[in-house]
Amino acid sequence: MTKLIVTWSVQRFRRLAKELPNAEDSVLEIGCSTGGTTRCLAGRCARVVAVDLGAEVVKNLQAELAAKPNVTVARVDGRDAARLRSLLPDPDLIFLDIGGTALLGNIAVVLRECLQAFMPQALVVRNTELATVGGADRGGRAARGIEFPPD
Numbered sequence: 001m002t003k004l005i006v007t008w009s010v011q012r013f014r015r016l017a018k019e020l021p022n023a024e025d026s027v028l029e030i031g032c033s034t035g036g037t038t039r040c041l042a043g044r045c046a047r048v049v050a051v052d053l054g055a056e057v058v059k060n061l062q063a064e065l066a067a068k069p070n071v072t073v074a075r076v077d078g079r080d081a082a083r084l085r086s087l088l089p090d091p092d093l094i095f096l097d098i099g100g101t102a103l104l105g106n107i108a109v110v111l112r113e114c115l116q117a118f119m120p121q122a123l124v125v126r127n128t129e130l131a132t133v134g135g136a137d138r139g140g141r142a143a144r145g146i147e148f149p150p151d
């Protein structure tokens with residue numbers, strides 16, 4: 001079973017990137033941007049695949065992390081599950097942040113792709129609308145199997 005963790009907070013998102021992975025884990029990060037979360041993951045996991053749509057941020061992060069053999073940074077759309085699978089067939093964890101203010105509909109598309117293609121132990125999503133609609137801001141817990149830890 002996949003635990004779905006939703007937060008609006010980038011601090012909590014990055015804290016989870018430090019706390020959740022084990023040294024043997026493979027982790028997929030969708031929406032890596034300039035690498036704030038990727039750096040948290042890079043030293044803690046056996047394997048990290050970080051993707052983003054932005055050509056410039058991907059190029060810069062590839063250059064920065066080139067010396068880390070366990071990290072792959074690639075320009076991939078998070079909706080392209082086939083491509084994600086070709087890079088990392090069986091991630092233990094997925095971190096998804098395509099923008100804290102991204103529309104729920106856009107988040108839902110990437111979430112659906114991930115949940116159809118993979119069965120990670122946990123999928124951590126940063127998105128304000130999803131966190132709010134699920135009641136995270138009201139201390140909502142375990143609704144529909146979704147965990148909302150306090151931010």
Ligand SMILES: C[S@@+](CC[C@H](N)C(=O)[O-])C[C@H]1O[C@@H](n2cnc3c(N)ncnc32)[C@H](O)[C@@H]1O
Nearest residue numbers: 031032033036037052053054077078097098099
């Ligand atoms: C708020 S940033 C992520 C910040 C990152 N979590 C951190 O800790 O620094 C969101 C990123 O998602 C990327 N993005 C948006 N839609 C995407 C998609 N469909 N697939 C991959 N990346 C996407 C954007 O290009 C942007 O760089």
